[in-house]
Amino acid sequence: MTSGENPVIEDFALIHDGNCILETGTWSVLKNTFSGDVQDLGEVTIVPGLINAHVHLELSHLKGRTVQRKGFTNWIKSLLSNPLYDLDSEAVSEAVQQMRDNGTAFCVDISTRNCAQVASIMDKLGMGFYACCEAIGTQQPKEGAKFFPQKEFTYGRAAGSGHSLYSTGSELLQAVKIANDAAGLPYPIHLAENAEEDEIVAQGTGEFAEMLKGAGLLADCGRKGLRPVEYADQLGLLDESTLAVHCVRVNEGDISTLAERKVNVCLCPRSNTYIGEGRAPWEMILKSGINTCLGTDSIASNHDLSMWNELEYLLENINISMSPAEALALVTGNSAKALKIDASYGSLEKGKRAVYATVPAHLEDLLF
Numbered sequence: 235m236t237s238g239e240n241p242v243i244e245d246f247a248l249i250h251d252g253n254c255i256l257e258t259g260t261w262s263v264l265k266n267t268f269s270g271d272v273q274d275l276g277e278v279t280i281v282p283g284l285i286n287a288h289v290h291l292e293l294s295h296l297k298g299r300t301v302q303r304k305g306f307t308n309w310i311k312s313l314l315s316n317p318l319y320d321l322d323s324e325a326v327s328e329a330v331q332q333m334r335d336n337g338t339a340f341c342v343d344i345s346t347r348n349c350a351q352v353a354s355i356m357d358k359l360g361m362g363f364y365a366c367c368e369a370i371g372t373q374q375p376k377e378g379a380k381f382f383p384q385k386e387f388t389y390g391r392a393a394g395s396g397h398s399l400y401s402t403g404s405e406l407l408q409a410v411k412i413a414n415d416a417a418g419l420p421y422p423i424h425l426a427e428n429a430e431e432d433e434i435v436a437q438g439t440g441e442f443a444e445m446l447k448g449a450g451l452l453a454d455c456g457r458k459g460l461r462p463v464e465y466a467d468q469l470g471l472l473d474e475s476t477l478a479v480h481c482v483r484v485n486e487g488d489i490s491t492l493a494e495r496k497v498n499v500c501l502c503p504r505s506n507t508y509i510g511e512g513r514a515p516w517e518m519i520l521k522s523g524i525n526t527c528l529g530t531d532s533i534a535s536n537h538d539l540s541m542w543n544e545l546e547y548l549l550e551n552i553n554i555s556m557s558p559a560e561a562l563a564l565v566t567g568n569s570a571k572a573l574k575i576d577a578s579y580g581s582l583e584k585g586k587r588a589v590y591a592t593v594p595a596h597l598e599d600l601l602f
């Protein structure tokens with residue numbers, strides 16, 4: 235499957251040099267034009283390498299160590315009872331390898347403490363990436379501050395990201411956005427994820443607000459009476475470079491704002507269910523024309539990091555029918571567009587990175 239007007243090609247073949255796609259077409263034609271090793275995949279559907287638009291690999295050692303379906307405050311409490319930032323490089327490597335085995339070719343990783351180390355692991359294993367160094371806390375940015383490692387990698391780039399409206403100071407959120415924009419990078423932020431966020435942004439109150447205050451992490455957002463999307467818009471954080479992650483608690487007005495600002499939305503359906511936050515209005519978001527993609531979030535709020543499983547969960551629970559191309563775009567083309575990596579990812583075309591995934595047999599029935 236490729237992008238463009240004719241998304242499904244029978245007898246598809248691609249020629250690559252191990253790194254880049256040199257040519258695509260049908261096997262009956264291409265076999266006469268190239269020589270070299272041939273790999274026959276048999277009767278399968280191949281798609282571009284999958285993109286996981288939201289994951290936190292530094293939490294890879296926390297599988298099964300948080301509570302499920304008890305709401306965000308209880309989930310955070312259980313998360314914080316673990317050694318969060320002692321990076322377990324082996325667990326990260328294993329997670330990246332599993333993601334690659336499941337067809338993921340690119341991910342947006344968010345790290346609070348270990349951005350450069352996680353980036354190095356992904357780079358070594360050939361995973362394409364944005365390694366986002368997450369800004370959290372209420373400190374004002376220093377003049378000339380760098381918000382992410384200024385380091386070169388083979389398969390990806392370091393970037394900044396904002397944790398959230400309630401845990402990252404407004405000036406810091408804006409400064410990171412400006413830094414990412416200047417570097418041509420997308421700007422991920424957790425947005426409208428849960429009821430706790432609604433209350434803190436609007437009023438600055440609640441059990442979770444007290445927890446944040448105790449940790450010195452309560453941002454300057456309360457007592458504004460605004461909804462999260464309204465507040466993010468007021469701060470100037472919403473535009474075509476923004477990747478708004480979760481968007482569970484968005485209403486019609488919020489969706490209009492996100493659509494008008496051309497914000498990209500990353501849904502994390504299984505993570506929202508795991509934590510017990512409910513589910514985003516997927517149908518309304520998709521119908522609005524917002525460029526939408528999928529992410530797994532971390533293994534601390536999901537059962538695995540498989541994008542196929544994420545897509546399957548969405549398709550089994552969504553109340554609109556989607557064409558195979560629309561469904562697959564959530565984990566390929568739409569994500570590539572949102573992340574500005576469509577020159578290399580998101581479709582199987584000449585010049586792009588030679589990474590593809592095979593649709594698992596059980597998903598073929600759901601998709602086709």
Ligand SMILES: [Zn+2]
Nearest residue numbers: 290424531532
């Ligand atoms: Zn997250």
